[in-house]
Amino acid sequence: MLEDKEQKRTSLERLGEFGLIEHLTQNFELNHASSIKGIGDDAAVLDSTEYKTVLTTDLLVEGVHFDLSYMPLKHLGYKAVMVNLSDVYAMNAKATQITVSLAVSNRFPLEALEELYDGIALACKMYNVDLIGGDTTSSQKGMLISVTALGQVNEEQISYRNGARPNDLLVVSGDLGGAYMGLQVLEREKEVYKVNPNSQPDLSPYSYIVERQLKPEARKDIVELLAKLEVKPTSMIDISDGLSSEIMHLSKSSGVGCNLFEDKIPLDPTVISACEEFKMDSTLVALSGGEDYELLFTVKQEDYEKIKGNPNLTVIGYMTEANEGTHLVTRGNHKIPLTAQGWNSFSNSEEE
Amino acid sequence: MLEDKEQKRTSLERLGEFGLIEHLTQNFELNHASSIKGIGDDAAVLDSTEYKTVLTTDLLVEGVHFDLSYMPLKHLGYKAVMVNLSDVYAMNAKATQITVSLAVSNRFPLEALEELYDGIALACKMYNVDLIGGDTTSSQKGMLISVTALGQVNEEQISYRNGARPNDLLVVSGDLGGAYMGLQVLEREKEVYKVNPNSQPDLSPYSYIVERQLKPEARKDIVELLAKLEVKPTSMIDISDGLSSEIMHLSKSSGVGCNLFEDKIPLDPTVISACEEFKMDSTLVALSGGEDYELLFTVKQEDYEKIKGNPNLTVIGYMTEANEGTHLVTRGNHKIPLTAQGWNSFSNSEEE
Structure with a gap:
């Protein structure tokens, strides 16, 4: 089926943790005024003084939530963002920022992670959200993606789960x-x-x-x-x-x-x-x-x-x-x- | 060394995902006025209208960042929070909220996760931070913890990495x-x-x-x-x-x-x-x-x-x-x- 051709394999060890983050995120831009500081410090800095902030997080685990034998990595990156943005929209909010953390075993070459981040980048572009942080590390087995998404909303516009009334x-x-x-x-x-x-x-x-x-x-x-x-x-x-x-x-x-x-x-x-x-x-x-x-x-x-x-x-x-x-x-x-x-x-x- | 006595083992499957989150987080309180809504909806809701928000995230992987043969689970929960709060303090900010996501293999009984959350709860209490969200899922191997921490700070008080000058x-x-x-x-x-x-x-x-x-x-x-x-x-x-x-x-x-x-x-x-x-x-x-x-x-x-x-x-x-x-x-x-x-x-x- 969707075979990984693996024409080029760059070992992750060659880059090291800091090099890897820099490499994968170098083409991401911050487009929201509320994204004061993105990747590159101890923490990101956000301005949420005009709106309330909504925040949601989801963990996707290989073999549990996705199967790379038929899930192309670019689609996986895109889907990992979608799953989280969906929760932001379910609050009736506008999605504004995400963080992406990644644990991967040494079976993945750099090119695989680049594909994954291509999907993340496409999602960020299509949905106008800024990538503001994350973490990358090795895993003992497989791939695991942890995404946190943030959004903005006026307090009176928030739709909680608990507001339904009879006859609605x-x-x-x-x-x-x-x-x-x-x-x-x-x-x-x-x-x-x-x-x-x-x-x-x-x-x-x-x-x-x-x-x-x-x-x-x-x-x-x-x-x-x-x-x-x-x-x-x-x-x-x-x-x-x-x-x-x-x-x-x-x-x-x-x-x-x-x-x-x-x-x-x-x-x-x-x-x-x-x-x-x-x-x-x-x-x-x-x-x-x-x-x-x-x-x-x-x-x-x-x-x-x-x-x-x-x-x-x-x-x-x-x-x-x-x-x-x-x-x-x-x-x-x-x-x-x-x-x-x-x-x-x-x-x-x-x-x- | 630190042997797991495993006197009681409750299978995670019996609880299911929703039951597990509810069970593990039932004693967590929200203490910050800025924590408008915590666990239990599609997303948490925060009020950051008076301060800037800092946000950081770290992934801890069993076998890479910790070894459960000598790391008690309560300590691990505590440390997972500390690692993230440390990044918030490094921005010269006050830590206010965290989310904790967890992937665990079926080797862990409920009691093990309760110990882990005891450590998380202790860290929340000692450092006055609110647990506002997270995700739990199964992993193919071992335990993985993804924590995101948020903090508040006046913009003029933020200490970035880039402000050092000669003779400082x-x-x-x-x-x-x-x-x-x-x-x-x-x-x-x-x-x-x-x-x-x-x-x-x-x-x-x-x-x-x-x-x-x-x-x-x-x-x-x-x-x-x-x-x-x-x-x-x-x-x-x-x-x-x-x-x-x-x-x-x-x-x-x-x-x-x-x-x-x-x-x-x-x-x-x-x-x-x-x-x-x-x-x-x-x-x-x-x-x-x-x-x-x-x-x-x-x-x-x-x-x-x-x-x-x-x-x-x-x-x-x-x-x-x-x-x-x-x-x-x-x-x-x-x-x-x-x-x-x-x-x-x-x-x-x-x-x-």
């Missing part, structure tokens, strides 16, 4: 299940490759879902759209673990219940056809698949007029009193408690 | 070489233990240097002392890699040279006696040993009266014009270029 509408951006089905395709091709390394898979019918897995985009545009529409979500979360899990987080934090309508869940046609091919239930995939990095939020009923008909947003349910519980209302009009179909049902297949 | 005095807090000699003692005892697991080492003669290695303290007190003395360092850095390396960082960043006097380098008597025992040169150990987490800074000549005689501070040299280079002035009054004795001379023994 439940809205999701984009469509769901794609990243999970992309992973299924990639895992299948990996197995084929093991048996026949000369096989040339045609992934073109799956390009949308494979891209959802390998190169997800955080929904900066949705935060900007909501600001333009003058809609402030009463609560918001990003979908990293699956719709069901995130609905339960919002419901629990806000002290409300929820009715989710199966027939409203947005699915791309590619997801539906892949689910048919893999004999999977598309609703279950959307509920439990994870890694979609869409935004899930609640809005007041009176904001419906502002969002209706927008192709990026789908109303998929509404919040209820807490004692009504969190339910999926099926196409056949049955109510199934969401716990039963939550991401936990996938845990056996995802754990080692 | 070079000052160091505390004493040097202890952490490195403590490591030598611990490594020796580990070898003894391998041969005879029933040996009962008497580490009491080495308690000072062993503690410097296992439970270092970041110099919050020095930042407070300097504020009280109304001394603003013209440049500052923390000593993590060794005096020589840090002097060269300050000199290079500031565009100046430096004369360091060998006979002024502060050494604890325990370090001197351990160096004799291990047949090591104490000056070389101080220059290249690392992990002392003392503060190295420069002050204007006119501030000498304010700092002289303070038992926490030692003037060890002065800055020169850049073209004079960075030198060690030996006891015999020879001038040796600092590059020659820098931490690079240790690199063979420290790398894998």
Whole structure:
């Protein structure tokens, strides 16, 4: 599949820790006025005097969160940033800075890390965030990436998880299940490759879902759209673990219940056809698949007029009193408690 | 040596990721007004409207930065925080918040992580910092800790690395070489233990240097002392890699040279006696040993009266014009270029 050609290998030891950071980050620029000092001192210095600061951090571990046999390093760098920016946007904030720390075994040459940083640089450019710090070190095994992302927001614009109220509408951006089905395709091709390394898979019918897995985009545009529409979500979360899990987080934090309508869940046609091919239930995939990095939020009923008909947003349910519980209302009009179909049902297949 | 008794082992799988974070962080309180929202949403929320924010991050990897055969987990948690706070203090800032991310293999039971978090909690309490976020995940091998620390400072009080001027005095807090000699003692005892697991080492003669290695303290007190003395360092850095390396960082960043006097380098008597025992040169150990987490800074000549005689501070040299280079002035009054004795001379023994 995606073979590392390794035409050039520069040993990391030749550069040393300081040389490595300097080399990898030399083309990164600071574009935000709030980035007073970036890489090169004991700490970065930020000016957050006009806004509140949001801060989030995520750890990506090789063999747990990514598989380099089908994940190109440039995509990995890009995705590592996206995963964190998604959390910033889920606060209804503007992402402004990131730090990237890296632990790598001596199996990686400098050229591999350059590819990784190419992806990080592309993400910084596309999303207008400044790389302001980080750390690089060796690991005993594999690669580990720790990213921290910062953002800015006016206090009154922050969307916490706990602000949903009964009768608020439940809205999701984009469509769901794609990243999970992309992973299924990639895992299948990996197995084929093991048996026949000369096989040339045609992934073109799956390009949308494979891209959802390998190169997800955080929904900066949705935060900007909501600001333009003058809609402030009463609560918001990003979908990293699956719709069901995130609905339960919002419901629990806000002290409300929820009715989710199966027939409203947005699915791309590619997801539906892949689910048919893999004999999977598309609703279950959307509920439990994870890694979609869409935004899930609640809005007041009176904001419906502002969002209706927008192709990026789908109303998929509404919040209820807490004692009504969190339910999926099926196409056949049955109510199934969401716990039963939550991401936990996938845990056996995802754990080692 | 420090045997893990493992009287109780609770598998991490039983808790799941969310349960684990909740469990480990349940007793952490937010004490800073600037910590608006801590753990429990997509991101933490901070108020930095009155000060500038400094931010630093460090990655600690088992087998590279620490060895659990002699590093108790509580100490490791404490040290992981100290390493980062030290960078905040090196900006002349007040440390206020941290995030802690953790990757652990299934070899660690819940009780081990509780010990680690006990150390983190103690560090938070002693240094008055709030734990505001983090991530926990599994690793393929060993333990990895990623800490990000934040601090606050008035812009005019920030001490960057680049502010040293010729004739500024070079000052160091505390004493040097202890952490490195403590490591030598611990490594020796580990070898003894391998041969005879029933040996009962008497580490009491080495308690000072062993503690410097296992439970270092970041110099919050020095930042407070300097504020009280109304001394603003013209440049500052923390000593993590060794005096020589840090002097060269300050000199290079500031565009100046430096004369360091060998006979002024502060050494604890325990370090001197351990160096004799291990047949090591104490000056070389101080220059290249690392992990002392003392503060190295420069002050204007006119501030000498304010700092002289303070038992926490030692003037060890002065800055020169850049073209004079960075030198060690030996006891015999020879001038040796600092590059020659820098931490690079240790690199063979420290790398894998």
